[in-house]
Amino acid sequence: MRSSRSSSSERRSPSESVSVSIEQPPIDGRALHRLSRALPRRLRFTRDGKLLFFVTLGIGFGAVNSGNNLLYLVLGVLLSLIMVSGVLSELTLRRLTVIRDPERHLECGQPALVALEIQNHKRRFASLSVEASELLEDGSGIVQRRAFVLKVPVEDRVVGHLRLQPERRGVHRSAGLQLTTRFPFGLFEKSRVVPLPCRYTVTPQMRALEATNLPARVAGHEEEIARVGQGDEFYALRDALVGDDARAIAWKVTARRDKLIVREQQRPATRRVLLLFPNALPEHTPATRARFEMACSEVASLARIYVEEGYAVGLLTSDGGVPPDSGPEALARILNLLAELPIRTAAAGTRLQFAEEVIAVSATDRVAVVTIDQQRAAYPIDADRVRLVAGDDSDSVETVS
Numbered sequence: 001m002r003s004s005r006s007s008s009s010e011r012r013s014p015s016e017s018v019s020v021s022i023e024q025p026p027i028d029g030r031a032l033h034r035l036s037r038a039l040p041r042r043l044r045f046t047r048d049g050k051l052l053f054f055v056t057l058g059i060g061f062g063a064v065n066s067g068n069n070l071l072y073l074v075l076g077v078l079l080s081l082i083m084v085s086g087v088l089s090e091l092t093l094r095r096l097t098v099i100r101d102p103e104r105h106l107e108c109g110q111p112a113l114v115a116l117e118i119q120n121h122k123r124r125f126a127s128l129s130v131e132a133s134e135l136l137e138d139g140s141g142i143v144q145r146r147a148f149v150l151k152v153p154v155e156d157r158v159v160g161h162l163r164l165q166p167e168r169r170g171v172h173r174s175a176g177l178q179l180t181t182r183f184p185f186g187l188f189e190k191s192r193v194v195p196l197p198c199r200y201t202v203t204p205q206m207r208a209l210e211a212t213n214l215p216a217r218v219a220g221h222e223e224e225i226a227r228v229g230q231g232d233e234f235y236a237l238r239d240a241l242v243g244d245d246a247r248a249i250a251w252k253v254t255a256r257r258d259k260l261i262v263r264e265q266q267r268p269a270t271r272r273v274l275l276l277f278p279n280a281l282p283e284h285t286p287a288t289r290a291r292f293e294m295a296c297s298e299v300a301s302l303a304r305i306y307v308e309e310g311y312a313v314g315l316l317t318s319d320g321g322v323p324p325d326s327g328p329e330a331l332a333r334i335l336n337l338l339a340e341l342p343i344r345t346a347a348a349g350t351r352l353q354f355a356e357e358v359i360a361v362s363a364t365d366r367v368a369v370v371t372i373d374q375q376r377a378a379y380p381i382d383a384d385r386v387r388l389v390a391g392d393d394s395d396s397v398e399t400v401s
Helices: 003-009 015-023 030-038 047-066 069-091 250-256 286-308 328-339
Strands: 039-043 095-097 103-107 113-122 127-134 142-145 147-152 158-167 168-182 189-195 200-204 224-230 233-237 261-268 272-277 312-317 320-327 366-370 385-389 397-399
Touching: 003 312, 030 385, 039 069, 039 127, 039 233, 047 069, 069 127, 069 168, 069 189, 095 127, 095 168, 103 158, 103 328, 113 127, 127 142, 127 158, 142 200, 147 158, 147 312, 158 200, 200 328, 250 261, 272 286, 272 320, 286 312, 286 366, 312 328, 320 328
Parallel strands: 103 200, 272 312, 272 366, 366 385
Antiparallel strands: 039 189, 095 113, 113 158, 127 147, 127 168, 142 158, 168 189, 168 200, 224 261, 233 261, 312 320, 385 397
16 A cells, blocks of 8 residues: 555656645745745756866766876865755755735836845755746747846845846736856756746837827817816805815805805816727738837827826727726726737728727817728728828828828
């Protein structure tokens, strides 16, 4: 019975033991020690390590063939050096944990720093020369520079910064972090995987649009509807209700009428802009995709500028939309939609359809952003203006429909 159990445990692959460890809840103490020993390591020779290996191999052959005691002594020193390097590098990576934010928003083409908190749970040995990097998917388009920490003291934590620079918008996933060290002699590079999944949302790159390049506002779409609120202009007087702010009481009128009267202020309705972005192209080529990505940047830049000017900005695409709203939260929702927006295929001459949830708002300025690949007949008929994006930054022109 014992032999069958031992044989089954011997047949268990390392990947199975890793998956079981990952599914466990947060652990500490002895469980953390067992987990750190079970997680896979990877050892890679550096250039100096390869040189030392071949030198050791040559000295070993010479010692065996000649029987020279001095060669045996040198061989023993070199083998001891290799063993000490392996032991110290293992101690460096053992019982290290990493904490970072579960989700990050990055801008395409702009470098960003991700803070990593490396914790050393060992009681006797400090961890020296530790590097951390993301385990990104193949072809993610994110260039990274490892975070380097010179020393993590005993039972302490140190913050390092990982530099990421995305080159393509979209949602990119990381399977975890990889801790690497070349301590102590730089002969080998030993690494350990920390299972810490994360997703990075890469939004389109913002463009510096000049005021002359912005769509002119259409007459009749600038009306501001007065609404009762915490504004600066007087609106009306009314009887006080439970919950009214005491600062709004009109004391002179209250004294004359012998009852509490409050003053209401009016605030203008936020001006609205609805951006229309048909995400369908007649064909998928590198040139059309580049123009589409430029159009995404155009939409994101327009949304940011209008939000900064106090507009309520909405976005409507063939795959959904964002209702007009103001503030940084509205801009974040638009950028998230653009980050995950796919490219659809539509035959030449096909009428581009938007999502069913068309946002019909009165007094709304509608601006469509399209590329030169989308024919004139495919432009949205309900757009007040159309911004045409051509082949490069200098070819972005505007046509009024």
